[in-house]
Each structure stands twice: as structure tokens, then as C-alpha cells.
Amino acid sequence: MDVLWTALYQVVSLVFQIYIFIVIARALISWVNPDPYNPIVRFLYNATEPVLARLRRILPLQFGGFDLTPIALLILLSVVEQVLLKIIWQLSRGF
Secondary structure (H helix, E strand, O other): OHHHHHHHHHHHHHHHHHHHHHHHHHHHHOOOOOOOOOHHHHHHHHHHHHHHHHHHHHOOOEEOOEEOHHHHHHHHHHHHHHHHHHHHHHHHHHO
């Protein structure tokens, strides 16, 4: 049973890390004028825009042309990841 908890822990960690890299890539390409028809650009926008749009409605973090919402999302993702991993770790010790 310990193997299943370890696998779950690693999968959750990996999913969060991949999404964090997607958000970072989205922020980096926003500094240039990317081709909106490029499949990579479309994937990055489609993967991040629903979450960023919701966060923008809650926290208006756009100041003078700078959008700080991706930074807030990265912080939020890190906190949620740590909380979930702590819960998984505690559950694995209880079984």
C-alpha cells in the first residue's frame, strides 16, 4: 500500500510542476509578440487562460501594462501543491 501512496504523491507533484512550467512559459512568451496561430502558443494560452481569467476577476493585478496575475498563480499553485502533498503524506502514514 505504501507504493500506491508514494506513486500518488509523485504524480500530484509532477502535475503541479508541469503546470507551473506551463504558466512560466506563458508569462515568458507574453513579453514578445507571439504568433497567435502557433500551436504551442495556442496550447499555452488555452491551458492557462481559464485559471488566469478567474484569478484576474478575484485579484485585479494589472498595473500600467504589467500583468502580475501569473506570479500570483505561481504562488497559489505552490501553496496548494504543498498542502495537497502534506495531506497525502499524512494519509499514507495513517494507513
